Amino acid sequence: xxxxxxxxxxxxxxxxxxxxxxxxxxxxxxxxxxxxxxxxxxxxxxxxxxxxxxxxxxxxxxxxxxxxxxxxxxxxxxxxxxxxxxxxxxxxxxxxxxxxxxxxxxxxxxxxxxxxxxxxxxxxxxxxxxxxxxxxxxxxxxxxxxxxxxxxxxxxxxxxxxxxxxxxxxxxxxxxxxxxxxxxxxxxxxxxxxxxxxxxxxxxxxxxxxxxxxxxxxxxxxxxxxxxxxxxxxxxxxxxxxxxxxxxxxxxxxxxxxxxxxxxxxxxxxxxxxxxxxxxxxxxx
Amino acid sequence: xxxxxxxxxxxxxxxxxxxxxxxxxxxxxxxxxxxxxxxxxxxxxxxxxxxxxxxxxxxxxxxxxxxxxxxxxxxxxxxxxxxxxxxxxxxxxxxxxxxxxxxxxxxxxxxxxxxxxxxxxxxxxxxxxxxxxxxxxxxxxxxxxxxxxxxxxxxxxxxxxxxxxxxxxxxxxxxxxxxxxxxxxxxxxxxxxxxxxxxxxxxxxxxxxxxxxxxxxxxxxxxxxxxxxxxxxxxxxxxxxxxxxxxxxxxxxxxxxxxxxxxxxxxxxxxxx
Numbered sequence: 001x002x003x004x005x006x007x008x009x010x011x012x013x014x015x016x017x018x019x020x021x022x023x024x025x026x027x028x029x030x031x032x033x034x035x036x037x038x039x040x041x042x043x044x045x046x047x048x049x050x051x052x053x054x055x056x057x058x059x060x061x062x063x064x065x066x067x068x069x070x071x072x073x074x075x076x077x078x079x080x081x082x083x084x085x086x087x088x089x090x091x092x093x094x095x096x097x098x099x100x101x102x103x104x105x106x107x108x109x110x111x112x113x114x115x116x117x118x119x120x121x122x123x124x125x126x127x128x129x130x131x132x133x134x135x136x137x138x139x140x141x142x143x144x145x146x147x148x149x150x151x152x153x154x155x156x157x158x159x160x161x162x163x164x165x166x167x168x169x170x171x172x173x174x175x176x177x178x179x180x181x182x183x184x185x186x187x188x189x190x191x192x193x194x195x196x197x198x199x200x201x202x203x204x205x206x207x208x209x210x211x212x213x214x215x216x217x218x219x220x221x222x223x224x225x226x227x228x229x230x231x232x233x234x235x236x237x238x239x240x241x242x243x244x245x246x247x248x249x250x251x252x253x254x255x256x257x258x259x260x261x262x263x264x265x266x267x268x269x270x271x272x273x274x275x276x277x278x279x280x281x282x283x284x285x
Numbered sequence: 286x287x288x289x290x291x292x293x294x295x296x297x298x299x300x301x302x303x304x305x306x307x308x309x310x311x312x313x314x315x316x317x318x319x320x321x322x323x324x325x326x327x328x329x330x331x332x333x334x335x336x337x338x339x340x341x342x343x344x345x346x347x348x349x350x351x352x353x354x355x356x357x358x359x360x361x362x363x364x365x366x367x368x369x370x371x372x373x374x375x376x377x378x379x380x381x382x383x384x385x386x387x388x389x390x391x392x393x394x395x396x397x398x399x400x401x402x403x404x405x406x407x408x409x410x411x412x413x414x415x416x417x418x419x420x421x422x423x424x425x426x427x428x429x430x431x432x433x434x435x436x437x438x439x440x441x442x443x444x445x446x447x448x449x450x451x452x453x454x455x456x457x458x459x460x461x462x463x464x465x466x467x468x469x470x471x472x473x474x475x476x477x478x479x480x481x482x483x484x485x486x487x488x489x490x491x492x493x494x495x496x497x498x499x500x501x502x503x504x505x506x507x508x509x510x511x512x513x514x515x516x517x518x519x520x521x522x523x524x525x526x527x528x529x530x531x532x533x534x535x536x537x538x539x540x541x542x543x544x545x546x547x548x549x550x551x552x553x554x555x556x557x558x
Contacts (some may be wrong), residue, residue: 005380023426026406030410031406093295094295110547111537128325223401260405272399
């Protein structure tokens with residue numbers, strides 16, 4: 001019996017085993033191979049030892065893209081958690097229209113990033129953008145959202161928060177609905193205020209969801225591509241050059257496939273390290 | 286009294302942000318029917334409504350072809366991910382064999398791999414196979430995903446073994462079991478995997494930009510990105526908004542009818558993924 005089911009299990013898994021060999025294992029090995037080669041994609045790859053890695057260590061654009069991602073995350077993650085939490089608490093406290101609001105908040109999550117980016121590109125426009133027009137109507141100065149090197153990445157981080165916050169709102173909301181009502185009732189009897197209940201009961205019970213939000217947002221930040229690609233082309237002065245955009249440019253604008261692959265490898269290691277560190281710190285709390 | 290006030294404030298707060306989420310989409314849709322000089326106005330109405338923006342888009346780029354390309358790719362990828370995800374997930378959940386444990390560990394390992402790692406090597410493989418400028422180049426590398434297999438496995442484990450044994454005794458083959466017994470019992474999982482896969486495929490731009498250069502083979506989001514960036518829109522804002530409206534509409538329509546399933550899918554895949 002065991003032998004027969006062994007054959008069945010293997011047979012049923014074979015399609016995936018072949019797929020994984022072709023599209024997971026082989027590319028993985030090939031990426032290691034490419035780190036040590038210079039390659040334009042057409043002529044034969046040339047062994048160059050550690051040159052790609054040495055170049056990466058002294059590549060100012062590599063550090064720039066890393067710092068840009070960091071800047072994105074430092075703004076994006078707290079904003080995301082803050083708004084998702086208050087939206088979720090708000091939605092959890094109402095009865096009528098909850099489904100409607102939830103659906104509206106979630107809408108940007110399902111729509112293509114290209115759509116969101118094209119629309120926000122207009123909203124952020126310096127001379128004609130609706131946001132700046134509104135500001136001037138209130139007597140405020142125009143803000144150089146995407147044209148200032150200091151503001152371009154924060155502007156993209158705000159837009160990304162607008163796009164994704166609905167996802168984290170519904171996750172928090174699902175978490176809140178799993179909190180037993182008795183906890184709050186017991187706290188009320190003990191004379192706790194709403195704020196105390198929020199800090200002492202709600203937040204700790206949502207901690208696992210929060211860890212997830214931080215990790216997903218981090219991976220998101222490192223995957224940023226279409227937003228800077230369409231909005232700024234990575235500018236001004238590389239202020240919005242994201243890691244994936246830099247890989248893309250090296251590979252497809254300059255034809256440095258070996259170096260682009262090395263960049264991808266190192267960025268992947270950084271992402272894995274970041275996620276591991278976040279897990280370790282957030283999950284023990 | 287206090288309670289009523291706080292309810293009012295909550296609704297007001299939620300409503301203000303609801304407008305903040307809805308307005309950009311409404312502005313986009315109304316702007317797509319406005320002449321350029323009216324687009325940047327805050328109001329959603331215009332006395333000069335025109336279909337000219339759409340005419341310009343249809344004139345400049347093969348939108349219908351791109352829509353079809355996107356649909357072919359997304360349907361093929363989704364179908365394959367569901368079918369193979371179901372088969373492999375079943376072999377991990379309900380067939381007792383030694384490899385199941387190792388394969389599960391391997392799948393969990395591949396789930397942690399960032400896509401940046403294999404992006405360039407995958408591209409070079411597509412080039413080697415001669416699949417650039419070919420929709421297969423978009424379909425093949427996405428035909429199976431570790432996440433979907435794991436999700437099916439988790440769901441199938443909860444199905445009682447007695448049910449499967451009974452079907453086996455009735456002479457049902459393993460494949461018949463999967464598609465006639467196990468999958469129909471797992472509609473929520475099928476729906477979740479299908480929705481997430483379809484959306485991911487439909488909205489992807491990076492991979493199409495890398496693999497496809499021929500305009501008649503581009504996917505819809507890719508073509509529209511190229512349209513806006515490549516200057517073909519000639520900075521006609523109305524045309525850009527018309528293009529993005531066309532890109533958003535199919536998903537928005539699906540979303541309006543199935544929003545419950547969409548949201549549920551994201552929650553369950555996010556929590557498990």
